[in-house]
Amino acid sequence: MNNEGILSVCTCAEVRKAPYHVRLMSPAASAPSALSIRALSFSYPARERANGFHLSIEAFDLARASECLLVGRSGGGKSTFLQLVAGLLEPSHGSIAIEGVELFAPTTNRDLLRGAKLGFVFQTFNLLQGFSAAENLLVALMFSAIPKADWQARSASLLEKLGIDAPNARVEELSVGQQQRVAIARSLVCRPALVLADEPTASLDPENARIAIALLREHCAAEGAALLVVSHDPSLVPLFARVEQLADLTREGATR
Amino acid sequence: MTDFTIVLRSLRLRFFSTVVTALLVATSAGLLLSILALRSAGKAAFERGSGNAHxxxxxxxxxxxxxxxxxxxxxxxxxxxxxxxxxxxxxxxxxxxxxxxxxxxxxxxxxxxxxxxxxxxxxxxxxxxxxxxxxxxxxxxxxxxxxxxxxxxxxxxxxxxxxxxxxxxxxxxxxxxxxxxxxxxxxxxxxxxxxxxxxxxxxxxxxxxxxxxxxxxxxxxxxxxxxxxxxxxxxxxxxxxxxxxxxxxxxxxxxxxxxxxxxxxxxxxxxxxxxxxxxxxQPADQIDKLFAIVSNIDGIFIALAVATLCSSAVAILLSMVNSMAERRRQIAVLRVLGASRARVFGIVLTEAMLIGFAGATLGILLSAIAMSVATAWIRASLGLIISPDFDARASILVAAGAVLLAALAGLVPATLAYRTSVAKQLRPLG
Structure with a gap:
């Protein structure tokens, strides 16, 4: 395991012996990983998933400013994985830490952590309709740790870098490409430790998909944020140095 | 950017239903205020007509x-x-x-x-x-x-x-x-x-x-x-x-x-x-007695106006609940950006209260216009000078009542917003 983020499959016994803190699992104790997962186990309640879907990950690390493409078949649990990392679903067991902060610790305010440390890029962007491009960034900044005095400059600077020439236009008036850029800017505006991108190219043609991924990678690197892209698009595989198969991460549950 | 800006943007997105609902509140608040003002003004007009005879x-x-x-x-x-x-x-x-x-x-x-x-x-x-x-x-x-x-x-x-x-x-x-x-x-x-x-x-x-x-x-x-x-x-x-x-x-x-x-x-x-x-x-006493008799009818009118105000609160509830289907995704996005459940609850509740407040404010204006028209008509047709003074206390009470009712109505959509499952709304994430 190294601090560039390598999938590490530990035995259950090793995980249980380890103290409940990800830094002790990481060899690079001085710089906590942007994302560190240990002995993660999650099942949907039977009423939500009739097939008894079960996700289990022994260990996963992603260092700050690194990137990883997680691929897998549709319905394989990629989105579930991202929702767990975002703290939107609660695991049955195990831990997820964002920059060393345990996401599911009783003392952790998950909403604050999500606003301050995580950025999101969605397939359909999920920009706030009725708000301008700049306002979409400002809304994200409302929930961040960045001082209010810096909000305008920060959002204007990012929008400019991403080539948004009409920051005050309502997002629904922008082209799809521009909306994609606003979504990328929003994911980075709070200086997150980790950007989660769920099928960011699924609604784009190959050329725009290539541009979008290039922008995402470029700006995550520039902002020092780790990038975790989840996709079933095989054309993205050659673009990433680190590619993980979800199936390799998971232990097949008894029900599968 | 503040929570209030989010509230205003959200209301602007639902401009038509916001305006219609606020107008309903305005009509009922205006009606209530007009009845209250005309009741006291009517009594004053009768007392005025009794002159200086003991x-x-x-x-x-x-x-x-x-x-x-x-x-x-x-x-x-x-x-x-x-x-x-x-x-x-x-x-x-x-x-x-x-x-x-x-x-x-x-x-x-x-x-x-x-x-x-x-x-x-x-x-x-x-x-x-x-x-x-x-x-x-x-x-x-x-x-x-x-x-x-x-x-x-x-x-x-x-x-x-x-x-x-x-x-x-x-x-x-x-x-x-x-x-x-x-x-x-x-x-x-x-x-x-x-x-x-x-x-x-x-x-x-x-x-x-x-x-x-x-x-x-x-x-x-x-x-x-x-x-x-x-x-x-x-x-x-x-x-x-x-x-x-x-x-x-x-x-x-x-x-x-x-x-x-x-x-x-x-x-x-x-x-x-x-x-x-x-x-x-004693003319003044008899005017008091007369109004004590008609106060029962006043009470019925006031009760009807209050009922109208309550029904406008129900309209707020229905309008907001109906809009929740399209708003859940927005709420989920806010949550994913870091908004807590309580904050989302507060934003939706504030929306309802703002509709109530805007409606009540408009109602006070409508009431003033209606009273001035009614005053002119009564003066022309009956010769009675009705002077419905602006009753700040009644206006504040009616406005506060409208906001309170709107807040009660907003509890349902706010609770729906509070309970919105982000994972479900954003599934698949994107």
Whole structure:
């Protein structure tokens, strides 16, 4: 395991012996990983998933400013994985830490952590309709740790870098490409430790998909944020140095 | 960017339903405020019309009827007071003034009050507001008539115009021609000349005409003499005691300078009340009693207005709940950006409260406009000056009530927002 983020499959016994803190699992104790997962186990309640879907990950690390493409078949649990990392679903067991902060610790305010440390890029962007491009960034900044005095400059600077020439236009008036850029800017505006991108190219043609991924990678690197892209698009595989198969991460549950 | 900006943007996104819902709140809040204002203003208008007389004496059946007939010209009094009784009452106390009146004739449906000069010089139609003339003067002798402001306006009569009076209430006050059934005979033998037109007082007196008592007695003496077969015009010397009918007395006790209240009023009132041959009324008290009677109806109107306000809150609830389907994704995005459940709950609740507040504010404005229109109409058609003062306390209470009801209505959509599953709304994430 190294601090560039390598999938590490530990035995259950090793995980249980380890103290409940990800830094002790990481060899690079001085710089906590942007994302560190240990002995993660999650099942949907039977009423939500009739097939008894079960996700289990022994260990996963992603260092700050690194990137990883997680691929897998549709319905394989990629989105579930991202929702767990975002703290939107609660695991049955195990831990997820964002920059060393345990996401599911009783003392952790998950909403604050999500606003301050995580950025999101969605397939359909999920920009706030009725708000301008700049306002979409400002809304994200409302929930961040960045001082209010810096909000305008920060959002204007990012929008400019991403080539948004009409920051005050309502997002629904922008082209799809521009909306994609606003979504990328929003994911980075709070200086997150980790950007989660769920099928960011699924609604784009190959050329725009290539541009979008290039922008995402470029700006995550520039902002020092780790990038975790989840996709079933095989054309993205050659673009990433680190590619993980979800199936390799998971232990097949008894029900599968 | 603040939570409030998010609230405003969200309302703007649902502009049509926001405006319609706010208008519903405005209508109901305005209705409630108007009813409250007109109720107190209506009472004030009636109190205004009762003038500066402390007591009113007549032979009516009850004090309230005496006031309605004697001061508001509802109907001619049922029977006259005897001359002896009038003299007795006059001598009973050191009155500040005693104004004798007689009602019974009319002109085109407007009542004619026969009275003395003191009616104009001592009696004030509105407390601290003596009579004023817009044209001419008060009557100086017989067969002269003074017009109330509304009568002059509606009949078009001018100074010097000649008119004859009708015995009885004559025709309808609103329509020129009477049916034979209700038409009294006209005193065609005696023409009255318009010698004065009064300024508007905002009281029922504006819809009356005024002549001297002796003029009225002459008209009725003529009728008596006709029945007796005596022809020719009546002169004052022909009047008998039975012709000199008085149907009412307006009385005022001496007061201290600057005060309108007499310390002896209750004692005098009690003394007069013991006399069962007359009815004595304190006009202000009777107005209070009248409004106590009609307050039940007021209560029904107010209850209806409150019910309308509640139904507008239900409209807020329905509008917001209906919009939740399309808003859940927005709420999920806010949550994923870091908004807590409580914060999302607060944003949705604030939206509801803002609709309530905007509606209530608009309702206060609508109420002010409606009251000014109603005031003008009532003044033009009834001659009553209704002055619905802006009641800041009632407005604040109604606005606070509207906001509170809106907040209660907003609890349901806010709870739905609170319980929105981000994972479900964003599944698949994107």
């Amino acid at each position: 007591l009113l004496v007549s032979a009516d059946q009850s004090p309230l009827v005496a006031v309605l007939n004697g001061l508001f010209y509802a109907n001619p009094p049922r029977a006259p007071l005897s001359r002896a009784k009038v003299a007795e009452i006059r001598s009973l106390f050191p009155w500040e003034f005693v104004v004798e009146t007689q009602l019974g004739d009319s002109y085109r449906g407007f009542p004619v009050l026969a009275t003395t000069r003191e009616f104009f010089t001592r009696f004030e139609p509105v407390v601290a507001q003596p009579w004023a003339l817009s044209q001419g003067g008060f009557f100086e002798g017989n067969m002269q008539i003074v017009l109330g402001a509304a009568v002059a306006r509606e009949t078009g009569l001018r100074l010097g115009a000649k008119l004859v009076l009708t015995h009885g209430s004559g025709d309808s006050r609103e329509h020129g021609e009477a049916t034979n059934e209700h038409r009294g005979h006209e005193h065609r033998e005696y023409e009255f000349e318009v010698v004065g037109i009064l300024d508007a007082t905002g009281s029922p007196h504006d819809r009356a005409l005024f002549i001297s008592l002796e003029s009225s007695w002459i008209l009725h003496a003529h009728d008596r003499r006709e029945r007796e077969g005596v022809e020719g015009k009546v002169v004052p010397a022909d009047l008998l005691d039975e012709d000199r009918k008085i149907t009412g007395m307006l009385l005022r006790l001496p007061t201290r300078s600057g005060s309108s209240v007499s310390g002896a009023l209750q004692q005098v009132f009690d003394t007069l009340r013991r006399d069962t041959s007359i009815t004595v009324a």
